[in-house]
């Protein structure tokens with residue numbers, strides 16, 4: 001079985017119907033894992049993991065996921081490969097994609113990922129760029145559905161997200177842009193509040209429906225009535241030189257119990273992690289009853305197993 005060559009470079013590469021399929025597969029694959037059932041459709045397949053930035057969750061979830069599905073993994077970083085010595089991404093793509101079946105890349109500019117994909121013979125997955133983090137948003141949406149959408153006969157009902165509100169408090173970064181894309185595609189509204197100078201760039205999201213988001217100067221107003229409140233670090237990887245300025249600018253963009261109290265009574269709290277308690281979120285919130293951050297982290301593995309199965313084998317049963 002072989003799927004046509006498809007890359008996953010940003011959230012908009014798939015349709016809402018693709019996500020419905022993937023979440024259904026993730027649910028089945030997760031249940032098998034919980035039951036200790038062997039499921040190894042990717043035997044003899046190899047995944048290359050390329051990291052130009054640090055990672056814990058992305059590495060562990062892709063690596064364990066691939067092993068569980070019967071395949072193997074090659075792990076490369078800038079420090080121990082020619083990536084750190086400026087071999088063109090195009091040349092690396094030509095070489096690596098002759099030896100492996102699938103590539104995941106975490107890098108800086110999206111253009112580098114696109115250059116790799118354009119010269120790759122095998123599917124390429126975005127494991128985070130400066131602009132987007134689609135695998136994380138897949139896991140977050142799956143987690144939201146698990147917690148808030150009752151399971152029908154055909155699995156998760158994405159319609160349950162339609163009309164809902166998500167509050168983004170903080171940096172208009174790769175996570176914020178990808179949440180915008182998800183709101184646009186799946187029909188919920190993103191309330192965004194960021195300090196001046198750190199706003200989200202809707203042009204990067206390529207929105208079809210400009211009504212899918214609303215901007216708020218005060219983060220408390222963004223949280224009002226939200227069904228899900230989410231945030232991220234004040235300083236993303238690659239922006240460390242701005243650390244001091246960001247600490248000042250983001251001081252009022254900390255999700256605390258008072259902000260959560262303005263959201264819907266059963267609102268969830270999400271954070272892609274790693275988190276800095278006392279900066280973008282208080283310990284009371286991230287360690288509190290509304291927080292589902294550990295489920296989000298675990299679900300990275302389950303949704304990415306579904307993603308790898310989809311990219312390599314196509315639709316199961318189709």
Ligand code: CP
Nearest residue numbers: 055056057058272273
């Ligand atoms: N959320 C996330 O991508 O975590 P890592 O940076 O640890 O991979």
Ligand code: NVA
Nearest residue numbers: 173232236237272273
């Ligand atoms: N916005 C963060 C996410 C880390 C998973 C970063 O890019 O560093």
